[in-house]
Amino acid sequence: MxxxxxxxxxxxxxxxxxxxxxxxxxxxxxxxxxxxxxxxLFETLAKNEDCSAYNRFEEQCHAQPFGVALVFESTSYTWRDLELASNRMAHWFVAKGIKSGDRIAMMMHNSPLFIITWLALLKIAVVPAFINSQIAGAVLIHSLKVAMAKLFIFDYELAPIVQASVGEIKDLGYDLYTITSKQQVHGIHYSHLSESARQSIEIPTFFGYVEWEHQSTDGFPKSVRKHVDMKDPAALIYTSGTTGFPKAAVMDHGRFNIATSAWAGWIDVAPESKVYITLPLYHSAGSIIGVGQSWMSGSTIILARKFSVTNFWKDCIAYDVTHFQYIGELCRYLVNAPPSPLDKAHKVRVAFGNGMRPDIWAKFQERFNIPTVFEYYTMSEGTGALLNIATSKRDQGAVGFRGPLVRLITPGFKLVKVDFDTEELARDKNGFCVEVGPNEIGELLTLADGKTPNSRYLGYFNQPKLSQAKLVSNAFVKGDIYMRTGDLLYKTKDQYWYFADRAGDTYRWKGENVSTAEIGDNMGRVDGVASCTVYGVSVPGQDGRAGMAAIVLKDSIIQDKAALADFVQRMGAHVAKGLPSYAVPRFIRICEQELETTGTFKNKKVELRKEGFDLDQVKDRMYWWTPQGRYLPFGQAENAEILAGRARL
CATH class of the missing domain: 1.10.287 (Helix Hairpins)
Incomplete structure (x- = not known):
């Protein structure tokens, strides 16, 4: 040369x-x-009228019918197994008069039946509404009212929750069915009883059974789904949002195709890959990103009923797992577990998810020898995603990296100044939003003008006002449209983006978004409450924020020790019964004076958040939620338990 x-x-x-x-x-x-x-891919599928998410599953059935698509509790299901099962279930729905465009509410735990039901509905162009299996009462009724579905399908294990609201559910026009087989339901009630004892046991009769097992296995041609458009819902997925009850985010076929295609490439999955999912399928992370990528890539899903520290690495080793999905709380549990020979005896090469906190990231990647952590930031109703393929120490801690090429292709990500008290966006003299500088915290806005597949904003199903409230017009130039995420982030000069906090009235605890307005409304119903505001507070060694309620009581209670003790006991019983476990505030603060409000009568929470449960700053009486499921006085001894990491919250 x-x-x-x-x-x-x-x-x-x-x-x-x-x-x-x-x-x-x-x-x-x-x-x-x-x-x-x-x-x-989006453009090609749209042109060919091949938009349905089910068609991606069907392509895998044709490519590898006898390949393993799903493993659940040691039982394997081939692609053809799932196809035939979902054919049977689809015929049952058709026999019930369900037709294209109808909606079906599903309240189910992780299991093959969740996936089979979803597939059955997709193949006949019916829309499932994924109902959070941890909700009950007014929240459940609201979720069903929003969905306006024909049928309500649920696991029999959830029957007591459904039965508690059965009158209101039927008033909404729902027919109720359990997905659990009649044989299994009878077994639950009768298997351990004598013949005489069985006569006195009554099985609830407020529901029917999804009797699908003996239906036809004949398939449904692709022409049944030819009319499905990219903007049609593949599922309604509920999100807490920033205020009020859950909102049903529209996960359309377009976003399904984009997300599953992109994620399959970014996390490098192939038909031989084994992907472990322990997250609930009623959330978009578990269903769309977790299961959905398999329909696009052909990988095998290893599905767990729920996350277990004890079984996690055992399962990864037993099933030759190559990828697993996480939320930050899951990773913290694994890091806090005692060291084990199993820690590095697995074949996992990629962990993908969101919420990995900087304080455990390096420990997690080093201890478990995970070469790549793919951290991402997105929302069920969002119009974009931040992505960080982390392979080095430089990458750790960031929710996204936006180098020059990414910024060129997807320019619509802005961090802007916001008033933390009023939650109003700051505007300059020309009326435009003000971008923050490097390392300065601001609210993330994402482009929502619909000019590209990635900037399509669909909002919330059946809630137009709430959908519109998320949009900001004329943000940077006249005529533009951006979506408010309600999240606070900051970025460095070299374009690493970091999550700072949740703005507004939502915080995250135990991997779930919690609406402070919803919890405050619930607690405000307890007799004796004059006013109540709920917010999230940081807890050392914990991901997210723990709920805290500042409560002003009526004078007759605050001045009487016995009445106060009775109130605390009643409040504990009320939240234990009416709220999901993750939504129960871990602290309550009995305020001696009225809470300060803004000009629009919103409680000012900035100072309350700053004070948290710091006994040097908070002079009010405080109580905390104990493992026994009740509120007890909170003092220096209890505070020391938390600071030492010994407390169970």
Missing amino acids: DPVSAAGIAATAAVGYILNGKYQLTKDLRIVRGGLKSRK
Whole structure:
């Protein structure tokens, strides 16, 4: 080789190495490739009228009918197994008069039946509404009212929750069915009883049974779904939002195709990959990203009924898991578990999810020898995602990396100044939003003008006012449209983006978003409450924020010790019965004076959040939620337990 040419090549390589080190071009290019591929797929599928999410599953059935699609509690299901089962169930729905465009509410735990039911509905172009299996009472009724579905399908294990509200549910026009077989239901009640004892046991009769097992296995042609458009819902997925009751985010077929295609590429999954999912399928992370990527890539899903620290690495080893999905709380539980020979005896090469906190990231990746952590930030109703394919220490802690190539392809991500008391966006003299500088915290806005597949905003089903409230017009130029995420982030000069906190009236605890307005309304119903405001507070060593309620009581209670003790006991019983476990405030503060409000009568929470449960700042009486399921006085001894990491919250 010519010495001059060799020198030129060496110089070019050196420059390339330097530029890649500075701008992370390799990482940037990997993200861009995945994004462009998914966008091209979107356009091709739309052109060919091949939009239905079910068609991606069907393609795998044709490509590998006898390959293993799903493993659940040691039982394997091939792609053909799931196809035939979902055919049977689809015929049952058709026999009940369910037709294209109808909606079916599903309240189910993780199991193959969840996936089979979803597939059955998709193949006949029916929309499932995924109801959170931890809700009850007024929240459940609200969720069903929003969905306006024909049928309500639930696991029999959830029957007591359903029965408690059965009158209101039927008043909404719902027919109720359990997905649990009649044989299994009878077994639950009768298996351990004598013949005489069985006569005195009455099985509830407020529901019917989804008797699908003996239906036809005949399939449904693709023409049944030809009318399905990218903007049609593939599922309604409930999110807490920033105020009030849950909202039903529309997860349309377009976003399903984009997300599953892109994620399959970014996390490098293939038909031989084994992906472990322990997250609930009623959330978009578990269903759309977790299960959905399998329909696109052909990988095998290893599904757990729920997350278990004890079984996690055992399952990863037993099933040769190559990828697993996480939320930050899950990773913290694993890191806090005692060291084990199983810690590095697995074949996992990628962990993907969101909420991995910086304080455990390095420990997690090093202890369990995970080469790649793919952290992402997105929302069920969102119009974009932040992505961080973390393979080095430099990457750890960030929810996203936006190098020059990513910013060129997806420019619509802005961090802007916001008033933390009023939650209003700051505007300059021209009326436009004000972007924050490097390392300055601001609210994330994402482009929602609908001009590209990624910037389509669908909002919430059957809630137009709430959908519109998330949008900001004329944010940076006249005529633009952005979506408010309600989340606070900051970014560095080298374009690593970091999550700071949740703005507004939502905080995250135990992997769930909690609406403070919803909880405050619930607690305000207890006799003796004059006013109540709920907010999230930081707890050392814990992910997210624990709920705390500042309560002003009526004078007759605050001045009487016995009455106060009785109130605390009644409040504990009330929240234990009426709220999901993750939503129960871990602290209550009995305020001696009225809470300060804004001009629009919203409680000012900034100072309350700052004070948290710090006994040096809070002079009011405080109580905390104990493992016994009740509120007890909170003092220095209890505070020391929390600070030492010994308290169970």
